[in-house]
Amino acid sequence: MTPVAIGIDLGGTNCRAALVGRQGRIGAMSRRPTRMAAGYSAWLEELAEGIEALLRQGRALGLMVAAVGMGAPGLITADGTVVTSPNLPALDGRPLAVDLAERLQLPVVVANDANAIAWGEALFGAGRDFTSFLTMTLGTGVGGGLVLGRRLWLGADGAAGEVGHWTVVPDGRPCGCGNRGCLEQYASARALAVLARERMDAGEPSALAQIAAAELTSRQVGDAARQGDALALAVLEEAGGYLGQVLGGIANLLNLDGAVIAGGAVDSFDLMHPAILRELRRHAFAVPGRRLAVVPGRLGDEAGILGAAALAGFFEQL
Numbered sequence: 001m002t003p004v005a006i007g008i009d010l011g012g013t014n015c016r017a018a019l020v021g022r023q024g025r026i027g028a029m030s031r032r033p034t035r036m037a038a039g040y041s042a043w044l045e046e047l048a049e050g051i052e053a054l055l056r057q058g059r060a061l062g063l064m065v066a067a068v069g070m071g072a073p074g075l076i077t078a079d080g081t082v083v084t085s086p087n088l089p090a091l092d093g094r095p096l097a098v099d100l101a102e103r104l105q106l107p108v109v110v111a112n113d114a115n116a117i118a119w120g121e122a123l124f125g126a127g128r129d130f131t132s133f134l135t136m137t138l139g140t141g142v143g144g145g146l147v148l149g150r151r152l153w154l155g156a157d158g159a160a161g162e163v164g165h166w167t168v169v170p171d172g173r174p175c176g177c178g179n180r181g182c183l184e185q186y187a188s189a190r191a192l193a194v195l196a197r198e199r200m201d202a203g204e205p206s207a208l209a210q211i212a213a214a215e216l217t218s219r220q221v222g223d224a225a226r227q228g229d230a231l232a233l234a235v236l237e238e239a240g241g242y243l244g245q246v247l248g249g250i251a252n253l254l255n256l257d258g259a260v261i262a263g264g265a266v267d268s269f270d271l272m273h274p275a276i277l278r279e280l281r282r283h284a285f286a287v288p289g290r291r292l293a294v295v296p297g298r299l300g301d302e303a304g305i306l307g308a309a310a311l312a313g314f315f316e317q318l
């Protein structure tokens with residue numbers, strides 16, 4: 001039987017999983033709501049049952065599942081213990097990899113979701129072109145994953161890559177991490193909608209004013225910008241500028257060859273790119289600034305699943 005892995009992307013709203021082989025995803029992707037109201041143990045059992053359904057699917061296809069990899073939000077140690085997960089607090093302190101491995105009787109790796117996305121792009125997507133790169137995932141927050149010399153850099157405690165909490169505005173907007181002025185308050189997909197709404201509340205005109213405050217999304221901001229809406233263009237310009245500012249510092253520090261912008265707001269990458277490059281060049285020295293290619297992710301929703309499966313140890317590191 002051909003050995004494969006199961007890759008899982010655990011989000012605050014949904015949990016998606018698929019069988020993954022050396023060339024990428026195999027077959028259908030399963031999607032279930034993330035239900036943790038009944039507590040950790042009940043959720044873990046439901047997750048395990050979903051994985052067992054995929055194991056059966058694999059067997060029917062003549063595939064042997066050798067390992068399970070999961071990307072989960074939060075600070076996760078190298079042994080797959082969730083130290084803290086602000087969006088899924090039921091996981092705090094849980095040895096998730098050990099618990100799931102015991103239940104499934106399979107090797108299990110649990111990694112930070114943004115690291116899984118970075119590793120997915122490294123092996124199967126936009127990161128294939130780079131030796132060393134940073135992935136910035138613009139979603140509810142801004143996640144980060146750092147690949148150095150074709151290795152995922154986890155840091156001493158597994159906590160590396162948290163670029164979303166890089167201070168871009170001293171004493172700026174309050175952030176969920178307890179600090180102020182973090183990048184993710186200005187450049188996450190959620191921030192694009194929040195910043196657009198604030199400008200409208202301050203009296204700036206925009207076509208977006210027709211949309212109810214709670215329903216405004218980053219995609220709508222991007223769509224309005226494409227129609228020439230001045231407010232939407234200004235929000236994307238501001239977000240791109242902050243991304244470029246951070247990338248300038250990172251270019252000087254690490255002299256990376258790439259930065260991959262992923263996550264929900266990647267739809268607006270082309271609209272932010274000029275501001276990203278302008279601020280990158282302004283903040284970086286000429287040589288590392290020129291070297292750093294900033295590109296959109298290529299895998300969309302699948303990056304986390306593919307990366308998690310690969311991190312399960314089934315794939316040799318490149």
Ligand SMILES: [Zn+2]
Pocket residue numbers: 164165175176177178179180182
């Ligand atoms: Zn923060």
